[in-house]
Amino acid sequence: MTTKTLASTSPAGGRPLPPPARSFSPRRVAVLARAELRLLVRNRTALFNALAMPPLTVVLFAAVGGIDAGTSAATGVMMVNLLVFMSLAFVVYYNLTVTYVARREELVLKRYLVGECSRVEILAGGAVPAFAVALAQTVLGIVAVSLVLEPPAFVNPLLVVVAVVGGAVMLTALAAATSGLSRTVESAQLTTLPLLIVAIPFGGLFGAPGASSGLFSTIGTFTPLRPITDLMLLGSAGIGDGGQVLTLGETFAAAAVPVAVLAGWTLLGALAARRWMRWEPRR
Template identity: 75%
Template structure:
């Protein structure tokens, strides 16, 4: 009598590790395809790399800084550049890209392959996130050269703002694309975030319009873009929502806990909304 030795099956740890590498590889392939499209668009590439430096130089040259202290105005300008990059490069451009890929049946073809839905969305988002992060870094360079280097009280909070904001806005872009029938209609479906949430974002630090104890500031605390601005100002110069300047790493971490919580909450909302509304083929 012979016995058959069962074929060993991979452990859960092995499956997890072996499954992660192909997943990252698939995301990388999709990201490179999107990146090639960006590189071919010389205007978009120029705007992505040169616009932050030119913006800082132009504002400085025409006297846009005014009488403000360079060590405060610089981080405020950096805050504006980062928010503009995240809202327009990540959120708006990704919404349009998702709609365009859907209408061209690209997303449907991707689904036939090995890539999961999350991998497809991530692959398309990687170039936009890289561009936004690059603009933020170049913004720091521009502010340091033309104004004064920011104090960088807690750079970790700045990283959380850019990375966390990118993830949140990618999820919201996927959800918004499902509400957009065409690329042209995406210009309308993105308006609520661009022109309603943006004024409450606290672009220049401190309280939103209405006063620190007013209803507008209370509302702005829980809007999607405000935590990004608050974390950027906390990390760059230690300025909290009440206009107080914090000088230690621990103080800024404590002051940023609410902003991180709001950022995580909006990310969860974006993911749930994307699962509910995201469409992978044209509407009939």
């Protein structure tokens, strides 16, 4: 004889009840993050290269660029923007896509799902090392620029934080979605190319703000990586889209469009990750 418990069946007709919703737990995320961080720390060569890259880039650029006192401030702003942009694009988006694919193929994600962790917690825990490296690169880059060139004025530091943190969250969602389109770790090198190839030329890294206009400039405003550049320029130097220097209050108004674009791509990335991400290898 079999029995049915109230916990496993509904009162109406004996249909199984869905599993109870699991609230987000920072403790579980911290446990997953520690496991990923241990793997990162063990590869000391890769970790050293990642952290040494921003200072070395600044020093080499200053050594070969022939920078004089009149252009030191502008070059410093450009270098900080470049380092943050490349760190988020490659350390967060590219590396995290590869990490999610590798953990899926090793059945790590599948084992996590069997436990107490929710999918959001699994993604967040795996993203912590990439966040940590990107943040460390940002801080080391700013320190190097301040010592070698001239520190940015940081007209609105809050917008710098929004650019770094918001950009990392957006690219984490896009990395999760892209990992679902990648059959192997090797193929992830190809599936990440469309965003990088399309977004980097429109990212606002090349040329002064306001130097371009027309259709391509409008398209670039709504590409995934462009809000990071716009917010960094507004926050670090108060430079608006047209190249004009803004006050603190004006930077908040000018940040409305980049923040909206950043939020929009974050939402699209989350929806795409929910639709495409795979949690076990394809059979």
